[in-house]
Amino acid sequence: MVAPFPDPASDGDTPARLLAEASRGDNAPALSVGQLSAAIKRAVEDGFSRVRVRGELSGAKRAASGHFYAALKDDNALIDMVMWKGQAARLAFRPEDGIEVIATGRVTTYAGRSKYQLVVDSLEVAGEGALMLLFEKLKARLGGEGLFDRERKQGLPFLPRTIGVVTSPTGAVIRDILHRLADRCPAHVLVWPVLVQGEGAAAQVANAVRGFDALRPGGAVPRPDLLIVARGGGSIEDLWAFNEEPVVRAIADCSIPVISAVGHETDVTLADYAADRRAPTPTAAAEMAVPVRAELQAQLATWQGRLMGAANRVRLLGGERLAALARHLPRRESLYAPQRQRLDEAEGRLDRTLHHRLDRAAERFAALERLLPPPTALFTARQQQLVGTCRHMEQWTRNQMARTEERLTSRAHILRPALLERNWQRDRARLDGLGRLLSSLDPRALLARGYAMVRSADDDAVISTAAGARAAGRMKLHFADGGVSVLVAEGAGAAPAPVAALAPSPRAKAKKPKEQGELF
Known part of the structure; x- marks a missing residue:
């Protein structure tokens, strides 16, 4: 039998109760x-x-x-x-x-x-110390995902036509950026107004970056070539919107190059790590975005001067080469002299031949005259006809000489300097083309691209077939930077049967060049 528990309100002599009963004077009922x-x-x-x-x-x-x-x-x-x-x-x-x-x-x-x-x-x-601890933990976690890796960084365009700016439209930051861009090199600027501090600032900045990235080229709103995310200086609590994970991920995922210009030079946010380039101030971001127009103009002027100087040097060198080549050409008088001499000699021979024939005809006429009876009217008429024939022959000879001289004079234009220079330029262009063809067919150019020339080690003959390599046994491989001697490990197999060369077609015979006739 279990002993009853004593009632703490009673003395030890009062027995414990089994059922709960309200005590006399008890005003505290039992609660559920x-x-x-x-x-x-x-x-x-x-x-x-x-x-x-x-x-x-x-x-x-x-x-x-x-x-x-x-x-x-x-x-x-x-x-x-x-x-x-x-x-x-x-x-x-x-x-x-x-x-x-x-x-x-x-x-x-x-x-x-x-x-x-x-x-x-x-x-x-609780305090800046705890905020910095949160900053470091978030930086380590996002850095572990690779959002801050150098391989993800994009290069900035040299001369962007359109620049997107994500910042407050009422602060001094946007005025500093616009003023600096106007001083250096004006560009088309698109401003996406956002809150840069307080509740909802991080979401607005992230949406602005993603909104610029969503623009397509050729649309109603031009797609920026560069983005600037900017804010003035402040405490770490003021700049905390740019440490938020949505902002960091939006900047890291943006396909447009981004410059982060948050705070002053000593202020560092996670947006700086995720951006492609960090600027110490918004003004410095504008300086990074565009070059100085005056410097560009000076550089272009320098390049233009160098280009004109190079062109003038090429022209002068070409003129010198032309003058040097022209000195090797024969003079016009030297080309005309043999032809004139031949003309004079032909004229002299023709004159002598005419007088010789006239003399022979006179002698023959005198001999015939001695054999004939005394002159008669018929003989006188025949004599006159012969004299007329001789005169006609003399006139025909002179006419032939005049036509020959005219033909020689008309052909003399072939030897004019302008035509000679034109032929020389045509031959020079043809020679340059043959030179380029020779350079393209030069086997040494193929060696520079990884090919090798195979020659026999005994007689240095070119080997172009596998059968020839097996027959030679010892070869030398010529590369672009030297030669290497090799031995053929494979046994020499049977050489393939030679293929009979096709007999040349009768039509393929080279035509004999037509000989040029004499000038006269």
């Missing part, structure tokens, strides 16, 4: 568990309806419903916390384990497990 839990809930919520708790996040997780659950702890205690979906969506940072925060909310109880928890309305990073 739910009533007690509700009373505790009211007491806790009334006493701690507005509290600010500082602690380190532990076990942070975001549920599929959007609610955020974690625990706040320090060296002595731990309290659970919950942040409902609406408040969690407005967080300015991504809460992670190990970050020291200050939570503002109210304490309530959870009757289902007899525990209390903190319902958080706002969550802030």
Whole structure:
């Protein structure tokens, strides 16, 4: 038998009761568990309806419903916390384990497990030290994904026609950028106005970068060749929008080169690591974006002078080469002299021949005259006819000489200097073409591209077939930078039967060049 428990309100002589009965004078009726839990809930919520708790996040997780659950702890205690979906969506940072925060909310109880928890309305990073810890953790995580790798960086265009600027439209940053661009080299600027600080700034900056990247070439709004994400200086808390993960990912994924110009020279954000180029100030970003127009003009003038000088040198060298070649050509008088001499000799021979024939005819006439009877009328007429024939022959000879001289004079234009120069230029162009063809057929050019020339080691004859290589046994391979002696390891096989050369067709005989006749 179990001994009864003694009643603490009674002395030791009063026996314990088995059934619960209301005691005389007892005004505290028994409460149910739910009533007690509700009373505790009211007491806790009334006493701690507005509290600010500082602690380190532990076990942070975001549920599929959007609610955020974690625990706040320090060296002595731990309290659970919950942040409902609406408040969690407005967080300015991504809460992670190990970050020291200050939570503002109210304490309530959870009757289902007899525990209390903190319902958080706002969550802030506790001081710049904790904010820098969050910065380093986010930098390490995004850097581990490769968003800051040098291989992802793009080169900036040399002379962008359109520049997109993501910044506040009312600050001094946009005025500094426009003024600097106008001083150096004016360009078409598109401004996407955004908030650069406070709630919603990170989302607007990320949407602006993705919006510029979504533009297509040739559309109503020109696609920028370069983006500048800019903001003035401030504290790390002021610049925190450019450390947000959506902004960093938007800049890293942008196909347009991006210059980050957030803060002053000492301010560093994660947007600087993700951008293709970091500028210490917005003014420096404008200087990186475009070159100086005056320097470009001076450079172009220098190049133009060099180009004109090179062209003049080519012209002068060509003139010198032409004059040198012209000195080797025969003079016009020397070309005419043999022809004139031949003409004079022909004229002299013709004159002598005519007089010789006239003399022979006179002698023959005198001999015939001696054989004939005395002159008669018929003989006189015959004599006159012969004299007329001789005169006609003399006139015909002179006419032939005149026509020959005219023909020689008409053909003399062939030897004019302009025609000689034209023929020389045509022959020079043909010679240059043959030179280029010879260069293209030069086997040494093939050796420079990786080919090799195979020659016999004995007589240095070119080997062009496998049978020839097997028959030679020892060969020498000529490369572009030297030769290598090799031996044929494969046995010499039977050489293929020679193919009879086709007999040349009678039509393929080369025509004998037509001989040029004499000038006269």
